[in-house]
Amino acid sequence: MRWATGARVRAEGLALTTGEGPVYTGVDLTARPGTLTVFQADSGGGRSALLLSLTGRMRPTTGSLYVDGFTLPRQARKVRRLSSLGLMDDVNALEERARVREHLTEAVMLRNRPAPRGLVDQALDAADVPDIDRGSLTKDLTMLERRRLGVALALIAEPRLLAVDDVDGGLGPGHQADLWGTLARLAEEGITVVATCADADELEEVRGPLVKGPFPIEQDPDAGSGDGKKGPEAAATTETPAPAGSRSRLTALLRRSEHRGGDRGTSQT
Numbered sequence: 001m002r003w004a005t006g007a008r009v010r011a012e013g014l015a016l017t018t019g020e021g022p023v024y025t026g027v028d029l030t031a032r033p034g035t036l037t038v039f040q041a042d043s044g045g046g047r048s049a050l051l052l053s054l055t056g057r058m059r060p061t062t063g064s065l066y067v068d069g070f071t072l073p074r075q076a077r078k079v080r081r082l083s084s085l086g087l088m089d090d091v092n093a094l095e096e097r098a099r100v101r102e103h104l105t106e107a108v109m110l111r112n113r114p115a116p117r118g119l120v121d122q123a124l125d126a127a128d129v130p131d132i133d134r135g136s137l138t139k140d141l142t143m144l145e146r147r148r149l150g151v152a153l154a155l156i157a158e159p160r161l162l163a164v165d166d167v168d169g170g171l172g173p174g175h176q177a178d179l180w181g182t183l184a185r186l187a188e189e190g191i192t193v194v195a196t197c198a199d200a201d202e203l204e205e206v207r208g209p210l211v212k213g214p215f216p217i218e219q220d221p222d223a224g225s226g227d228g229k230k231g232p233e234a235a236a237t238t239e240t241p242a243p244a245g246s247r248s249r250l251t252a253l254l255r256r257s258e259h260r261g262g263d264r265g266t267s268q269t
Contacts, residue, residue, distance in 0.1 A: 003126070006033030006192030007068035007082055007160040009054060014063035016049055022219045023049045027063070031194060031212070033160075036187040038203060038213035039196045043166075046217045047196035048088055051163040054194055055083040057091075067161060084157045086164035087150030094138045094146060101134040103149065107156040119156060126189075127152035128182050143170040147179060155186075162186065164195040168202070176202035184211055 014027035024046030031037045041047050052058035053065065056072055056079030065072040067079045085092055094103060104124075108115050124130050129148040132141075141149065147167075154162055164183060168176045176199070184206040187193045197203070200214040 003155070003186070003190045004158055004160050005190050006035070006187075008032060009037075009065075009067050009161065009192060009194065011054070011065045012063055014050075014053065014060050014065055016046070016053060016058070017061045022046075025218050025220060027217070029054075031192055033192050034187055034190050034210060036184050036193045036195065036206075036211045038167075038200060038211070038215070039194070039217050040198065040200050040214035041196065041217035042198050046219060048091070048165050050217060051085070051088070051165055051194060051196060052091070055085060055161060055163050056080040057085075079161075082159060083161035083163065084154035084159035086154050086162070087147060088165045092150075094150070096137070096139040098138055099134065100132055100136050100138070100141070100149065103138070103153060104134065104156070107153040111157055115156070119158075123152040123155040126155055126182075126186060128178070144175045144179070147171070148182070151182065151186075160192060162191050162193045164193065166197065167195050168197045168199045173202050177205040180206045184208070187211075 009029060009031040011027050011029040014029070015025040016023040017025070027050065029037065039047060039050060049058055053060045053072075054067070056067065056076035059073040059076070068082060070078045072079055087093060104120050108120065121130070124132060127148045129145060129152060132145060132149065138146065138149075147170075151162075151164065154164075162183075167179055167183070171179065180203050183193050183195055187210050196217075197214065203211065203214060
């Protein structure tokens, strides 16, 4: 199956700062339809917050951001409708005691429009888990099955922009390479894919003209100043340490976005 043509993403000087300090800074990005763009940082380095911002689910502090011609955060609701998230802690984690079929049914219901015949089968096939046991409890799935199921659930929304967080998390090198291969193929089939990781070694297994990165996520308040750009316009040069309490910080950021209301809140994938 060929998915819908991807959305073009353009960010300039994008940054998110809280009272505790910068979450990410100096992000310059141009992601074309049919490409896989990868950002790299340790846990707590702003990975999840950046993906949530690019998909209209979290409001950046400064900078400009456009997705498919829509201006964020003003038109964030429209961007949320054309984008989907893979699994992300504190945002859309799987229910451990729910069965695979229940997650799939819920994803179809969240579309808010009729699903084409065979869409669930197509999404599972595209995520490379066509034979997953739909009667299995989530807690009994392998880590790779969980991550692939998360991608399948996102694809049920037929997104033009797919954001996948922490691609390498909990996976051995071989399984990391397999998942990168799936994301690269989805990009080749038309979707714009933006992903994050801590360890990008296995990304080399799918290196090609459609794969961009990995690019570092900066937390330096001065990032982006001077002559050098930080992001997909430049090579990765630094690594970011992980601040403590990163998961609770993400939750607080999400709540802040929700309290802004209107077109600037968060939504399910």
